[in-house]
Structure formats: structure tokens, C-alpha cells
Amino acid sequence: MSGCGDDDDGGTGQTGTPPLTGTSIKVLSGRADMVTGGDALVEVLPPAGAVPATLRVSVGGRDQSANFAVRANGRVIGLVTGLTAGTNTIEATSSNGSFAGARLTVTNAGVNAPVLLRSHIEPYICATPQAVAATADSAGTNASGLSAAPTDAQCTTRAETKLYYRTLTAAGTGGCAFVIPDPSPTAANPAPTTPANSCFQPYVAGTTQASAIATTTPLGSTTAVPYIVRVERGVINRGIYDIAVLFDPSRPWTFDAPQPQWTGKVVHNFGGSTGQPRLQARPNSSWVDNNALSRGYMVAVNSLTDSANNSNRVLVAETVMKMKEHIIEQYGELRAYIGNGGSGGAINQNTVASISPGLLDGLQIQLDFADSVTTAIEVSDCVQLVNFYAGPAWTGLMQQQGLTQAQINAKKAAINGHLDQLGCHSWNNAFGTANKPGNYQAVLVANAAGQLFTSPAVTNNCRLPAAQVYDRVRNPNGIRCSDPDAAVAVWGTTPGTNRANQTNDNVGVQYGLKALQSGAITPEEFVTLNEGVGGSDADSNLTPQRSVADLDALRTAYRAGLVVSGTQVSRVPIIDQRTPDEQGIHYNWRSFSQRDRLARDNGGNFGNQVIWRHNGGASLAGLSLTTMDSWLNALNTSAPKPSANAVRTQAQVIAGKPATAFDFCYLSTDATYSNQVRDFTTCDQDPPLAVRSSPRQVAGGPRTEDILKCQLKALNFADYGTIVFTETQQARLRAVFATGVCDWSRPGVNQEATASPLTFAAGPGGVPLAPEPVSTPI
Template identity: 25%
Template sequence: MFSAFRRHKILWFTLLLCLLFGLLYVSSLSPGQRWREPNPVLATAPAQAGLLLPVSRHLAFSPRPAETFTFPIAVGGTGPTMPLYAGGLHYPLYCGYLQQGITQPQPDNQAGWGIALYNDNGSLSGYSKDCQHPTQLYFYVLDSTGQLATYQGGAIAADSLLLRLELGTINRFFYYIIMPISTAEYGSQQGASEWNGKLIYQFHGGVGIGYRQGHLSTTRLIRDRQEELRSGFAILSSSVNKTSHTYNFLLAEDTARRVKRQFVSLYGAPEYTLGIGGSGGGIAQYLLLQNSEDLLDGGIALYSYPDMLSQTLYALDCDLLHNYYYFNASDKQHWRQGVNRQLLEGLSYSSDSSSKYSAQISLAQLLSGLWPSPMYGASQCLNAWVGLSSLVHNPQQGRLKRFVRDELLSQVNWSYWADLHSLFGTDEQGVAHSLWDNQGVQYGLQALKSGALSVADFIEVNAAVGSWRPQSKMQAEQIFYDPVTDSPMLLSVFGKHNITPLQRISTAEPVAARYRANLHATERAYRYGQLFLGMTNKPIIDLRHYLDPKLDMHHLQPSFSARQRLKLRNGHADNQLIWVSHPDYTPLPEALALMDQWLTQAAKPSQAQDQCFTSEGSVIAKGGNVWQPDGQCAAVYPTLSNSRLQAGAPEHGLMFHCALISVADAISRGDYLPAQMQGYQAELEAIFPAGVCDYSQRDQALPADLDFVY
């Protein structure tokens, strides 16, 4: 009787909700006005071809071409538009001048491409597709309390600092040069009497898919580096070196080289150039230290991953697993427990936290005719990574906050893959190849072998979890815009409509298909330096707060993934230090002082060791063994896992296109022991007709000449 009552309750809820959304449907046909950027791109210009650096082995071994632009850029002049070797120009590009708080860019066409530009009287003056700005100088006073004010001449307090900011565009992105100066140098682009001869290149993070010029907050840039500026450092940066705007690290390198060339042409070569930055800004340092011998001399990578690509493997698994828990699992109550989800996800969970978007997920379940099954507590896989599949992976979606007019939405592929299509290539439909792959991945294998996951659950999750549809078959998200607040709400939670459905094969239980990525595209990602292979001996301090309990995406394991790659490449990881601290304390001053000593003396200081810190800043432990399984730092700040490690993949994380072994051979070889799987061979073969991952072999997309040697 209760069951019948619950079915009727679900039916009435569903009917009422459908009526509600039907009445409001007209208001949700297009993105809400508050979710648009001002002065959007009106039309997309034709792409312009440019030189893409030929790479035969690896980017690190490919000589960069001679510079074709004459530096320095004078005040009032404009920097180069076309990259030197990072490929041509693709569109649209949304200009970031409004967010930057400066005058509009120069007009470069009358064909209606890009954004509209207006005269002071409101009349149309032209359009900008490339967002070019003339180089300008700005002067600021930073007082002893950290307050920043515009400087227009005159005396300043003895404990205040006078700064010159040079701002312009290079390769269509904003560049920034911040230099401490004397009052005698006010008004001039020249003069470096207060410079200590050392450079810091600032990188920034975020998740981006290109198509934006972006901007940096000048105020934040100065305040974040105020102690270094007071010590005489000069600071360089560019909006392309913020991964909120793009993860194209070939373009990021091309631009950073030119920004540094502008600096050197004005002030001379620095003693050293130190990278600093967090999250995607940490990724940039790992990759640029590897790919380019003469750009950076060392790096302080905060909250880092070794690269973006290898994180997408498990990050894009999260929505697949959520879709399974909430929509496909036969026992949804079982998966409400965070400890059970962790067997598959590997990432952290908390019984004391609340899951994000739980009401939205419950609504989606109701609309599908299911009674809601909200999670007890919360997991990092949900709270940190949910929705990445929409932003990064779905070419029909991209950012919710639009910067083009509606007519252009269907004309552009909005994905991380599309932004790097010149490297990854495109399929027959002209859509960029995705490098994400889960063919043969046995989710929860390690938990099965330990006895924590039942055979029945192991088989069901692997049969039902499915995969992402090919890029050319993906559809835009189903979004409702609240007519009151005009804010968006995803109805297609977890990208459910873009996940392969369960299909019955012969008389076997239903199985959802898996996806095999294009091997050649992944091989090009390796050769073009978009993946960290451990190919550097330059010093890196990998510094982070311990955020796993907070369910933050910046978890600890990627530090050790990078370390493993260094060891496999070089036989050691002596150039990498891993420092982990309680979130209440940031040992950045210590890291900067140590790195200054390391780079100045061109030798590793004796005190350069792994360590971990308390909330008050005291050192818990220091030395070569603190991160061993029985080490003191590992005990205080334990390293967790991810879905691919839980499936048996190697710790280094470079496994896009695994070698396959038949289920029969895997059982015969003992891959499941102590679990006895002989009686389940037919079921596993229905799920994995091409075979399961053989992690004793290297990634099949990793070129043999770049394979690890240790």
C-alpha cells in the first residue's frame, strides 16, 4: 500500500512540476539577460593561418623560430597579433577591456566581426575581432598598509613604494610588467634603478575553454606580490597565463616568451626568472619548465596538478558515476553512503558536509519518475567536480555566462578540446577530438580485490556507468532560467542526456557502451607538451594547503603523481619539494626565500627538503622520508586516490589509451585475486567485449621514444 502511495506521489509531483516548467518554458528558451557579458561578439571572423611549430619528437627538443616582431613595444604602439609559433588565430575572441577597466580596443574591421565599438557621441566607429590595445603606462603608490593609490607626481612617504605598470597586448592578450621605480623615473617607460635584477612570472588558475581575451586584476596582482615588489623584484604576467581563459600551453608559452622579451628589451636580462601561481598556474609551471629551457629557471607551484589533461580522466568520471548512483543503480540506497562511493571515486568525502545541488538533483530524479535519493554527507567528486563535463567536455555548451549573441552559439564548438583543435585535430564532422577515454576501465577493481566491493556491485557499476557520447553527438544542456532572479539551473544534471544509455546485448543484462579516444590526437598531446612527462631538472616547490577534508578539488595526490613521473623519467625527484600545510598557514615566504637561494647559487641548498606544517606554522616533520607510507607528514596529511587509481591505473596517471587484455586472460593471470571471477567471465565479456585494461603496459598513445626508462 505504501509503495502504491509513493508511486502516486511521484506521479503528482512530476505532473505539477511539468506544468510549472511548461508555463515558464517561453521565458527559458534563451539565456537570461543577466547571464550575458556586456557588448557581446556579434559575428565570427574567418580563421587566420599561422605557424604551428613543427614537432617531431617532443616540444622540448624543437627549436623555436627567430622573433619576427621588433621589440620593445613603445608607449602608444601595439604588440604583435599573430603568435610566433603557436598556430593561427581562431574566433570568436571576446575582449576583456570592460573587466580590465580601460578604454575600448582599437577598431580593426568594418565587416561586423567581433564586438561593436562606439565614439564618445554613441555612434558606431567600427568593430574589434582581435581586441588590440596600445601600450600604456600607469603609476601607483603602495603604502605600508598595502593600500594602493594612483600616483600623479610629487613626494611619497619613505615607507611607500612607487610602481610602474606597463599594460598592452601581445598575441591578442593583455600583458603586464610591474616594476618598482624611483620618483625620478615617473612618466617614463625606461628606468629600473629600484629593480634587484630578478624576475617573477605570475601565473593564475581557473578552468577555461578559450575564446576570451580575459584580464587580470591589477590591484590583486600588485597586492599578492607586494612583498616581492618591496624587495625589488619585477613582476610579469599575461591574461593568457591564467587558465580561466585557456589551457593552450603552447600559446601560453609563445606569449610568455614575448612578454619576457619585451621586458628584456627594455631593462636587460634578469639574473633568474621564477614562476609562481596556483592550480592551473601551477600546471603552467610544470609544463613550461619541461617544454622550454630558457623561459623559467624554477617554479613555486601552488595547489597544482602536473597537467590538465590527466586530471580530466577521473574528473569526467565523476558525473558518470553520479549518473549511475542516482539514475541507473538498482540499489540507490546503498550509494547514498559516502564510504561506498569512495570505493569507486577514491576522492575524499565528509559525513559532516552537505552535497551541492542536492535539491536540483532530487528535482531531476522526480522528473525522471524516481524518488529522490540524496547523499548522506558529501564527496569531493560531487562538490568539487560536478558540472565539469558541461563546461570542458560538451562542445554545445561551454560557459553559462555567454559573451556572443545567440545566433553564434550553434556555430562554435565550446569545449576545452575545441580550443586546442590545432593540436588534437578534428573528426569527420569537424569537431575536435576528445582525449578522454574509459575503454576497458574496471571501476572499483581495487575495492573488489580488497573485498570492500561485492562482485555484484562491481559488475553492475561497470555495466551501467557507460561513457560520454562522441563529441559530434553531444547536445546542449537543458537549462531553465528563473524568471525572477534570471539565474540558470541545469535540468540535465550530470550531463545525463550525453551519457551512453543502457542497451540490451543479446540475452545478457543491459550494458552501456564505453568510449575509445583517438590515439593520434593523444599522441600529439604528448609530443606538443600538453602533458607533464617529468622532463625537467629545474627546481620546483610543490606547495599546497591540505584541502582533502574540505572536499576541495585541489587534493594532495597530484603532487605525488608529478613526483612519480619525475622519478620514472630521471631516476629521482630531487628537484621537486613537496610542502603541505594546514589551511590556516601558508609557508610561501619560506618557499620564496629558499627558491631565491637555490637559483642564486645555482645549487640545491642543504635545507631544501620535503616538509609539512601545522596551523601555527611550526614544522611537523622534515626530510627525505616524511612522505613515505609510514612517514610523519603522510600520517598527518594522508594522500587519497581517484577513480582511475581505484580501477588499478598507475600512480603517475598517464594512462589515456590503455592496452587491452581479454577477460579470460585477466582471470587466468590472477588480475582479480583474491576475488574469484571464473564464474562471471561471460558477464564481464559482455561489458568488456574488447577486453579490460592491462596496466602492466604503458599508455598506448605515449610514443615509444618518449616512454619512461626507469
């Protein structure tokens, strides 16, 4: 491999010979205007016939020619270093004038500085090597898993690496377990060691015997390699990350010569749940992913792409962008960057693909939710409903009619749209307080009958000392801890307050409409329900009035792709594994809501998504990864990406679809999971796999469930068909729906096509990203 910049002559450039033209420069590790960390992997494309030895590369006048060389693939690539904050100019010229040069302006930010956002949320408490307990006046810290303390308020910490090997012990019952081999210290265990039952044990050069190490064969290879894993841990975007990959300790690894056991592909594991603590933590998702590592995939995790640690979805996308950039610069160019995760991890995959298309090349989704903004519709509806059911209007009506508890539960299920009444209980108890901005005591459902109790524990979503947190009376300017407030840089605030704009709205929603039409509830029950269901205020307190969204938030949600766009997510392969959780929060209809968005926004086409339904007893992780691998291999051939974050079309994605990527289910009666049923009509008739609905769909809304605030039409009793309301009931409904009822045939208020990708660097609301900078001739 010949170098660049070590021969001033090169045998060309004689007097009178015109210089060759056409030189260009491009950044390989991301967008040129979004470089982070002070370095960038750069390719120089000199004109045909140019002699690379005459190439000179400089940044701001500093010579970086020694970093560039003609690599084994024939391309001139180098790692530009020492970029300063702000704009930098890269110039590629010829030392002897044999070819005309080019320049490219790149914009660099710190590895922990905001890029897509104007600011990151504050305060944010950095983790420390040893956890520190909280006091009444100060927040505690989590254990970082790093030996060094942060060096600044942005949690900058030196990266570290460790090696582990896969033991020969079989995994499973009585064998080893794929658990984190370096658990965090706790008060009870301040110096933890690798668990004896961990399938990964520390590798010590010169001590660990080769005969003790398992082997594995990466995808695309026929050669088994020692199953040794290198784990890099550090801080990117203020999130603690792990990057794990098969590694040969006896060999070097550079960006231009990665070790061959790596497939050049990454699985980024996204963590579940949702939350907005202000405390930095280790990732909840794990690099210990035998399914991916054993097949030669790199595994990446970051605590800020774990939904439980961060519900600001733009910050999630920004973190993925920085992780991907770092991997390309340090490990080499990528053949694929794939998501993986369920529930909140599904939200993050879908939202990243929607708001920053091109970052992810494929989505492996379990327990699908399209996004957090529209998932909140069902959460808020369920909170309203369980509190209404426990109130005097409903309980009195049920007692007056002499109904049994089973009959009452059946009415609740019909209104909720779920298998039974328990689903809304689960939503209330798990996430009913997510939008509480201050200290609170959760109101929880106590039993299957829906009785409520108030938890004695006082807490807040920031996990900060109570005195620092917002209180409407005592501390109105305190730190707000709700889900929207964690992304105030995206949503903006309502005038005169520090409260983030919000999308919650139920004005005009006719709860229980389809239950009324089917005869599951009576006209009096329908009227009483809609009179009493109420809404919530800006602080997530229940109110008799309906909830009203901030109009600016609605526009932002749609334009930014935070309400996931079927257009944007049509551009990646999606493998959706759906297991039933009809008494919890993960309902079967969610996968088909995503499908409906794809079909609506792409002329009826949803061919980039496949759904695999089963009862939870089968592990399809291996099949998902190998199917996705085949899909992306085909796309790399038929529709190669010209840059790391380029976007494919739905047609290209579908054209590359492998024969193994098709819809199927395993029926619940198939104990051996041996018969893949392709007829979804048959699957729908299996009770655990049946597709039900939600309170908003029972109210007449579409299964896409992406109308945040409905447009209204006048209340018209002719619309109820043969259902008869008394004059008194009609008057009561007119009072409830004085401004009208939802017209679900029309788009929602401020609902518009996505304009993503947006940048929020100039402030809330966002503006479309400008075209990526390109080099210009010198």
C-alpha cells in the same frame, strides 16, 4: 661608455693587414627565428682586438649602428628596430675592413600574431575601455583597463603606464588590503577610483609626499628604497598584460641601465581555474604581489596565461615567450624568470616547462596538477560515476541490500579513491561541462547523497551568443566551445568535421577494482558498476558505451609534452606547496603524481622538486620566494644560462639546491607552524595530509596517471584471485570487456617520449623546432 659607428677609421685597417675574423651575432631576447613586435635585443661579438667604433650594423640595408654601443659590462649590445614581418637579415661589418663581418637571419612576427601556432582561435572579441553588454545577436565586451580602443581585430592597443605607492598603513584586519588599485568599470560603477583601503594608492609627482611612502629593501641589497611601483599595461599576443616593478620616477630606465632596485628577476603569476571564453579580458591573476614586489622582483601577468581565460597550453607558452622577450627588450636582461600560481596556475607552469623548456627558470606551485590533459581523466571519471550512482541500476542495488546512506557513501568513496564521496561531486559541479561544445544546462549534484538536478541556466563555454554556437542539429557548423576545440590548431580535427581530436578514453577500465579486492564492494556491485558507468561521445554527452580517444590526439599529447614529461620538468627547481582539499578537487596525491613522473623518467631521481605540506593556515609564499631566489642565485653561478631560454640539466639544478630546499610538513596539530617534520611517513599519518588516490588508480592505474588510453589484455578471472564471480556475473563481465581489460604494466596507446619543443606553425600535431639560427661570416 663608448659608442659604435661614429668613427670611420679607428686607427686600424691599414692596407695589407688581414682583417680579424670571428665576428658573431646573437639575439638576447629570444630565439632568432621567433622574434616578435618588430624589435630584438641583439649582441654583436666582434673578434678580439677589434675597435668597436668601426662597427656598422644594418638590417635589410638600413643602418642601425647608432643603436649599438659598448655597454657598462663591456659587451656590444643594441636594440634592433623596424623589423618587417617575415625574415630579416642583420649584418655586422667594419667600416674600414679591419674585421670580417657576420650576418644573422631573424624571423619576425607581429606582437599579436601566432608564432608557435598556425593560427589563433577565432572569433575573439577584443576588450574595450568601457564594457559593452551582450545582446541576443552579438557578444559583449569586457573592460580593458586601457584608455584607448583597439586599433585592429588583433586587439592591438597602445601600452600605458601608471605609478602607485605603498602607503604606510599596515596590511591586514583593520588595515589596508593588497587589491587592484584601478578596478574595472562596471554598469553599477562606471568610473571606479582606487579603493580607500588599497595598500597601493596613485603616485602623483609633485603632489605625493615622500613622507607618505613606505620603503622596502630588495633582496641582495641593504639599502631601503621608496616603495613606488610602475605598472605598464598593454596587449601582447591578444592578452592584456600588466608588468609591475619598483621604480624611481626621478631616474631613467633603459635596457642597458635598469634601475638598481630591480633584482633582474621576474615572477610571472599564472591564474587558476580553467576555461575557454572567446572574450579578451584583464588578467585574473594580479600584479599586486607584495611578496615579490617588496623584494625587488618584477611581477608580470597576462590574461592569456590565466587558465580561466585560456586553456590552450601552447598559446600559454607562446604568450610567456612574448612577455619575456618584451621585458628583456624594454627593461634589460634577466637573471631569472620564475612562475607562480596554483591549481590552473600550476597546470600552466608545469605545461610551459614541459612543452617549452627554458622559458621558466623555476616553478612555485600550489595545489599541483601536472597538466590539464591528465587532470581531465579524473574529471571525466567523476562525471561518469556521479551520474551512474544516481541512476536506477546502482540505487536499486543499494536499496535491495538495505544499505544506509553512510554505507552507500563509503562504497562510493572506495570506488572514487577519495576521502569521501564529495570529491567527485566537486569535480562534476566545477568542471564537468568543460568539454561541452555547445549551449548546455549543467547537470549538478544537489546534495551529499548525490542526487542530481539540471540547472535552469543555459550557457556555453565560449560566452558567445547562443545562436553562434554549435548545435548538433540546428547549427552543426557553429563555433565549438569545448576545451579541445579551444586548441584545435594543436589537436587537429576528426575527418569531415570541425571537432577537435580528443584524448578522453575509458575502454577496458575496471572501475572499483581495488575496492573489490579490499572487500569494500561486492562482486555484484563491481559488475553492476562496470556495466553501467558508460562513457561520453564527441559532444560530451553521456553514453552507455565507453569513451574512445582519437589516436592522433594521444600521439600529440605525449610528443608535445602536453602530458607533462618528467624529463622536461626535471630541468627546473620546483617548490610545491600542498594544502589539503580532499572534499574539493585539489587532492594531496597530485603532488606525488608529479614526483612519480620525475622519478620514472630520471632513473628514480626527483631531487629538483621539494614538497611542503601543511593544513593551509601558514603562508609560505615568502619562504618559497627566498628559497627559490637562493636556488637560482646558485645556479646563475654554477650553471649560467648561455641564452635567455637555454635549458639546464636536472643534475645542475640539484647541485644548486640550497639548504632550505627540502621536503617537510607542518602537522595539522601544530597550530603555531613551528615544527617542520621531515619524515613523510609521519606526515602521511596525519589525516588531512594523507595521500589518497583517484578512480583511475582504484581501477589499477599508476599514480603517474598519465596513461590516457590503456593497452588491453584478455579478461582472465584467475587475475581476481580468491574473488568468486557467478557464471552469470562472468558472462556480464565478458560482455562489458569484450575487447579486454587494461594492462597497466604496459605504456598507454601511442604513449611515447616527448619530442618538445614542438612548433605547430605548419599545422596540428606539431614538428620539433629546428635548431636556432646562428650567424654566419660575411
